[in-house]
Amino acid sequence: MAAMAAGPVLAAGRWDVTSTVTDIAVPGAPGFILRMMRGKSKAEHKRLPAAQGVEALLVPDPKAGCRVDSQRIADGRYAQTLSCPQKRGEPMQIVRAGSYDATGFVGQATVTGTTPKGGMRIVLNQRAARIGD
Numbered sequence: 001m002a003a004m005a006a007g008p009v010l011a012a013g014r015w016d017v018t019s020t021v022t023d024i025a026v027p028g029a030p031g032f033i034l035r036m037m038r039g040k041s042k043a044e045h046k047r048l049p050a051a052q053g054v055e056a057l058l059v060p061d062p063k064a065g066c067r068v069d070s071q072r073i074a075d076g077r078y079a080q081t082l083s084c085p086q087k088r089g090e091p092m093q094i095v096r097a098g099s100y101d102a103t104g105f106v107g108q109a110t111v112t113g114t115t116p117k118g119g120m121r122i123v124l125n126q127r128a129a130r131i132g133d
Helices: 031-037
Strands: 002-004 013-025 043-049 067-074 077-084 091-101 105-114 118-133
Touching: 013 031, 013 105, 067 105
Parallel strands: 002 067
Antiparallel strands: 013 043, 013 118, 067 077, 077 091, 091 105, 105 118
């Protein structure tokens, strides 16, 4: 399932993984709602123990119930695909890719899925950074 190579060790402490909506298309959603969502950010807070690699920041939030379908972390680059259940319908697919070092990661995630009115797509810029002890 996962292909990983030893990479830089991240500092223990509090980390934020911030996702910012850069593009969004949801059939049937009012245009003003979509415009309001563009540029909005949400941070996922994580606490890392000592001697963790970037893979610890890429683990999906357990509350979301997502499954890691594939993952490659090597040579300063990462790529990951996830399947995340919805209350109704087929799971959403998330494809993430970017670069990392000992200070965190930067990359992009594309979320695709199906709504009752058709296919949806959300593109997020993502950044992980240490915010404290």
